[in-house]
Amino acid sequence: LEGHGSSVLSVAFSPDGQRVASGSDDKTIKIWDTASGTGTQTLEGHGGSVWSVAFSPDGQRVASGSGDKTIKIWDTASGTCTQTLEGHGNSVWSVAFSPDGQRVASGSGDKTIKIWDTASGTCTQTLEGHGGSVWSVAFSPDGQRVASGSDDKTIKIWDTASGTCTQTLEGHGGWVQSVVFSPDGQRVASGSDDHTIKIWDAVSGTCTQTLEGHGDSVWSVAFSPDDQRVASGSIDGTIKIWDAASGTCTQTLEGHGGWVHSVAFSPDGQRVASGSIDGTIKIWDAASGTCTQTLEGHGGWVQSVAFSPDGQRVASGSSDKTIKIWDTASGTCTQTLEGHGGWVQSVAFSPDGQRVASGSSDNTIKIWDTASGTCTQT
Secondary structure, eight states: OEEEEEOEEEEEEOTBSSEEEEEETTSOEEEEETTTOOEEEEEEEESSOEEEEEEOBBSSEEEEEEBTSEEEEEETTTOOEEEEEEOOSSOEEEEEEOTTSSEEEEEETTSOEEEEETTTOOEEEEEOOOSSOEEEEEEOTTSSEEEEEETTSEEEEEETTTOOEEEEEEOOSSOEEEEEEOTTSSEEEEEETTSOEEEEETTTOOEEEEEOOOSSOEEEEEEOTTSSEEEEEETTSOEEEEETTTOOEEEEEOOOSSOEEEEEEOTTSSEEEEEETTSEEEEEETTTOOEEEEEEEEEBOEEEEEEOBTSSEEEEEETTSOEEEEETTTOOEEEEEEEESSOEEEEEEBBTSSEEEEEETBSEEEEEETTTOOEEEO
């Protein structure tokens, strides 16, 4: 999938797997149709690189996080930004929707995690405790916990009701770039600057496995929907698929022309989306390891990708300050969401797919209506 004008920093499948969203250094998010590989939308509005993108659970929204310090929520149908969330004091590196779509979590270079109400756009909690930038945030499947990864080399587990840190997971020898809960909520996977992926028991906090094989920093990790596989993207330019039970690498996916910033499984687990600094999003067949589509359109790095809950769309956040919504069937960009003043570091769909949240280096989070493409909140 080609079309971004610069590096692709993040990619995500829509929940139905039919679309891919990509965030880029060109400040845009593109939505691609995974069947045709065409870009259906280019979401413009960020004032900086789009570092992270995520579909809402229903696939109707995309969230994007940017270097402009904001998160934007986009309507994937219209491509309009419905909300811009402001409050962070530094770049927004990561965004994630809660399973019910009512909250967005954002991680920032200001060392904090913020929890936002997607209806009102207000910040309900600020979680403090990390000693460095927060590169990644993830909700547990039940929405009661948030995991965060930081350049202080730790992962923290937070209780979303009280806002307290319940566990600090230590063991990595470098920055923790990516964290994700397993679908059953019993494990956490983390990717680090120490070139490894670690699997943690989310209850006891113990490290159960260390996955080694990448030749450089691991920027992104994702569990398959069935809990049986882990995908990882690295600065070494490859994506690796790991057996979560044995810890063995089953596939190495090669084809990007630069660092792989973001990886995501489609909701059915049959595809993997990857976003790279080469400005493209690639869709891979998880069984064969072949690249089925390359989505192009961003004018910068793709920082974050997320599938919509129905899998029909992908949101991407880019250093070009935009979020793009892609139709996964055709591969076309359906919307470009613009409004952020910095890189879009992270994007996420709401559980109903009607909104997208975006986090940016402009210190804001924006909520976008995916039907209209308008920003409803900052």
